[in-house]
Amino acid sequence: xxxxxxxxxxxxxxxxxxxxxxxxxxGGIGRYIALIVVLIIALGPFYWTAITSIKVDAEINTSPxxxxxxxxxxxxxxxxxxxxxxxxxxxxxxxxxxxxVTTILALIFGSICAYAIARTKFRGKAGxxxxxxxxxxxxxxxxxxxxxxxxxxxxxxxxxxxxxIIPYLVISLPVTVYFLTSFFRELPPDLEExxxxxxxxRLGSLWRIILPLAAPGVFTTAxxxxxxxxxxFLFGLTMTADATAQTVTVAIPLFNGEHQIAFGEVSAAAxxxxxxxxxxxxxxQRRIVxxxxxxxxxx
Amino acid sequence: xxxxxxxEALPARKLTLRQRLDLGNGTFPYFLVAPxxxxxxxxxxxxxxxxxxxxxxNNPLIPTGSTFxxxxxxxxxxxxxxxxxxxxxxxxxxxxxxxxxxLVGFGVALLMNxxxxxxxLVRTAILIPFAFPTIVSAQIWTLMLNAQNGVLTYLxxxxxxxxxxxxxxRTPTGVVIAAVMIDVWKTTPFMALxxxxxxxxxxxxxxxxxxxxxxxRWQQFWTITFPLLRSxxxxxxxxxxxxxxxxxxxxxxxxxxxxxxxxxxLYSYANMFVGTTFDFAPGVAAAVILFLICAVVGIVTVxxxxxxxx
Numbered sequence: 001x002x003x004x005x006x007x008x009x010x011x012x013x014x015x016x017x018x019x020x021x022x023x024x025x026x027g028g029i030g031r032y033i034a035l036i037v038v039l040i041i042a043l044g045p046f047y048w049t050a051i052t053s054i055k056v057d058a059e060i061n062t063s064p065x066x067x068x069x070x071x072x073x074x075x076x077x078x079x080x081x082x083x084x085x086x087x088x089x090x091x092x093x094x095x096x097x098x099x100x101v102t103t104i105l106a107l108i109f110g111s112i113c114a115y116a117i118a119r120t121k122f123r124g125k126a127g128x129x130x131x132x133x134x135x136x137x138x139x140x141x142x143x144x145x146x147x148x149x150x151x152x153x154x155x156x157x158x159x160x161x162x163x164x165i166i167p168y169l170v171i172s173l174p175v176t177v178y179f180l181t182s183f184f185r186e187l188p189p190d191l192e193e194x195x196x197x198x199x200x201x202r203l204g205s206l207w208r209i210i211l212p213l214a215a216p217g218v219f220t221t222a223x224x225x226x227x228x229x230x231x232x233f234l235f236g237l238t239m240t241a242d243a244t245a246q247t248v249t250v251a252i253p254l255f256n257g258e259h260q261i262a263f264g265e266v267s268a269a270a271x272x273x274x275x276x277x278x279x280x281x282x283x284x285q286r287r288i289v290x291x292x293x294x295x296x297x298x299x
Numbered sequence: 300x301x302x303x304x305x306x307e308a309l310p311a312r313k314l315t316l317r318q319r320l321d322l323g324n325g326t327f328p329y330f331l332v333a334p335x336x337x338x339x340x341x342x343x344x345x346x347x348x349x350x351x352x353x354x355x356x357n358n359p360l361i362p363t364g365s366t367f368x369x370x371x372x373x374x375x376x377x378x379x380x381x382x383x384x385x386x387x388x389x390x391x392x393x394x395x396x397x398x399x400x401x402l403v404g405f406g407v408a409l410l411m412n413x414x415x416x417x418x419x420l421v422r423t424a425i426l427i428p429f430a431f432p433t434i435v436s437a438q439i440w441t442l443m444l445n446a447q448n449g450v451l452t453y454l455x456x457x458x459x460x461x462x463x464x465x466x467x468x469r470t471p472t473g474v475v476i477a478a479v480m481i482d483v484w485k486t487t488p489f490m491a492l493x494x495x496x497x498x499x500x501x502x503x504x505x506x507x508x509x510x511x512x513x514x515x516r517w518q519q520f521w522t523i524t525f526p527l528l529r530s531x532x533x534x535x536x537x538x539x540x541x542x543x544x545x546x547x548x549x550x551x552x553x554x555x556x557x558x559x560x561x562x563x564x565l566y567s568y569a570n571m572f573v574g575t576t577f578d579f580a581p582g583v584a585a586a587v588i589l590f591l592i593c594a595v596v597g598i599v600t601v602x603x604x605x606x607x608x609x
Contacts (some may be wrong), residue, residue, distance in 0.1 A: 046428075139544065139593050169342065235342045253552055263448060280430070
């Protein structure tokens with residue numbers, strides 16, 4: 001731990017009577033410039049993709065590139081939605097369905113697990129946590145081979161939603177359990193004890209007391225699980241073969257032809273796929289950060 | 300119950316497993332935790348073990364025609380220059396990316412540590428790169444780095460960092476540089492916010508008192524900031540490093556699936572799904588090697604953190 005220094009009155013007096021700064025606050029100006037640079041770098045690609053998606057092809061191909069769009073067209077978006085190769089709209093539907101189903105399942109299994117970790121004592125709790133977190137560390141490519149063989153030869157579910165939901169559960173559960181545990185831990189235990197004394201069972205107290213109170217945390221966790229599944233590319237690539245179950249992340253690079261890059265359509269597709277996620281992340285950013293850092297800082 | 304005090308010692312009893320597991324809640328918690336553990340065991344643990352089994356076979360995609368060949372697949376890929384290349388690419392990319400995003404993230408966290416008007420907005424805005432699916436961020440950056448129409452290519456050429464007509468993605472080194480750039484762009488916000496949260500927990504009186512005592516800012520950093528940030532930083536570093544080692548999406552887009560520059564995950568994928576059926580088992584072997592590397596990194600890091608804590 002850092003060396004503790006007593007802030008005695010004499011120390012405090014010395015700190016309080018620092019001479020006020022009279023010269024220009026160069027540090028402050030430098031800070032603002034640095035922040036603006038950071039913002040430009042962080043938001044620049046998003047802005048660029050957005051304007052590319054509404055430019056006509058002729059303007060996209062001009063050099064030098066234009067910082068402010070000179071043209072406007074919704075062609076790229078309509079072509080993206082109506083696209084057959086890849087079947088973007090169908091892929092969007094596939095991604096959405098798979099992400100929702102996975103999230104629901106992950107919430108069901110994850111919430112009872114998180115409840116056990118947050119609220120009960122049992123031997124081996126550290127081991128359980130270690131197992132769940134270690135899954136986050138797996139290179140998923142190591143799972144792909146056997147799962148592919150298993151889904152194709154044994155279960156015959158290749159290129160269906162099932163082939164996606166099963167691996168997606170595994171990548172979603174660690175996130176789900178981790179965040180639900182940290183949110184459950186924040187709830188005061190007295191309410192549950194009062195309910196138990198009134199005769200409520202443990203699971204009953206989970207359903208009736210904890211989940212309603214933790215609803216914002218559960219909602220946040222659901223969104224994070226949704227985003228985790230939505231972002232996947234590897235399983236979508238390897239477990240599906242066509243638009244029957246293909247996910248939208250797999251679709252994006254497929255807009256490009258052999259030698260021709262479909263700038264406009266890819267940009268439009270990227271915006272369509274990302275804007276919902278950006279809205280969700282912005283909406284929940286405070287909760288996400290507090291959930292992330294609660295575990296890490298208390299560590 | 301009566302409260303008579305017994306004077307004689309109770310005979311020693313052997314506790315059953317049930318009684319030993321019971322810390323006050325009975326065996327109920329195990330039922331709650333079981334579904335998650337079972338899913339993980341079936342869908343994560345079992346496939347890893349099965350990967351090892353598959354990697355020791357020849358042509359396992361044909362159920363009746365595969366034979367046990369021992370370590371032949373491993374010998375084969377270790378002798379493959381493409382595999383050795385991919386190991387180099389993976390390690391270079393991982394180290395460079397994690398180092399940069401930690402440094403830059405720390406810088407951004409320091410920038411945002413003092414309150415200023417609009418800080419909440421900035422904090423929100425810098426999370427946006429993090430919301431992009433990796434594949435989407437890879438794709439939009441590849442567009443920006445495109446040789447003909449990429450805005451970044453244009454900028455680099457104007458600044459004479461690139462020759463006219465050249466693009467960053469033309470050489471293997473350039474591809475790795477681009478990959479590091481994109482990965483740092485996407486994950487620095489995560490590091491920055493994590494470190495910022497850690498910084499904000501440190502009470503400012505510690506710094507004030509230290510500066511009154513005459514310590515420089517550098518000394519303050521090492522004696523106050525760093526120790527208090529260490530645990531959060533450690534976890535973040537571990538996860539980021541493992542994430543980088545298994546990079547797949549990014550390089551898939553940057554190289555279009557080409558074989559000149561691959562990470563280990565991409566090499567493994569190409570063997571499993573793009574080659575012939577005879578390449579499937581070597582691809583699995585490459586994935587197993589990657590898994591072992593990740594496991595070693597994880598164990599070493601966790602042990603190091605345990606040691607440093609004691």
